Amino acid sequence: MTTQHHQNSPHPTKPPTIQALSMGAGVQSSALLLMSAQGLLPKLDYAAFADTGWERPETYAALDRLENEVAKPAGIEIVRLSAGDIRRDALDPNSRFSTMPMFIKNRDGSKGMLRRQCTSTYKIKILLAEARRRLGAEVFDDGRIGRVKRSQHLNMWVGISSDEFHRAKDSGVKYAVNTFPLLELGLTRADTQAYLDSHGFAAVSKSACVGCPYTSNAGWRNLRDNHPEQWNQAVEFDHAIREGSARANANGRPLLGQAFLHPSLQPLDSASIDAPPKRRHLRLVGADEADNWEDGDPDGCSPWACRSGRPETPPGSSEVAA
Ligand code: SF4
Incomplete structure (x- = not known):
């Protein structure tokens, strides 16, 4: 099959020559990598993982395994991108956050x-900067990446299954055309999981920061019970950001209130994560998310398809990385 652009995407003037995958190491993007490696989809030129520096251990383990057992044998490059360390940046008064x-x-x-x-800073912007670099844009001495020529573009594969077609969104820029191969194949999330299961990838996790406030109670329990080091990091982080980021405080702009990682507005280490959170604690994240809160978003933090909370403003037409 060929990949097609999203119906709202700009119509390219000539066929794209680069096939890129937005790789979160969750179920859907892992299936796309495997399908490409097996020849069920066109050969990917690269798969890009945007690393916030504070991903869950199982995400890094899943990515390593996919790289060694799927990507490398198929000659597909996995590139790990970073815009910084989200935890360190929040706690360091000298870092932008x-x-x-x-x-x-x-x-x-x-x-x-x-x-x-x-999501924009630590994921979308660096995925797009890498796309521009691959399309031949100038790389400046300070690491910024310039514009691409008007006619150039690549296909950015995004893992959206047919039961969640409403999550498919444009990239917001003309040079990266979001495509949705699972939609074109008509595969549901269950189909995709079954495909991974049949190839020995049953326990693919999802990508999300250790201390993401969108973490469900089940996610927090998993962290507390199975990853004590990361749980302690999240608890410490929760206490450290109570008055806002270190930089904002250093600049004399403390938070007008108090910040919490858990929707109950309780410190993480005393929040009731063993019981479903009360709906009144969740009204800011919307009814769907409230219903999902016990199990959480099955896909974690997907750059263009995150279901959690209100959508971010897309990076727009700015073509120079921050
Ligand atoms: S939304 Fe959550 S998982 Fe995504 S980058 Fe932000 S903190 Fe990390």
């Missing part, structure tokens, strides 16, 4: 949520 969607207890006692900037 893009806010995570933390739950806020305002001074009047009302509840709020910080705007999610992290």
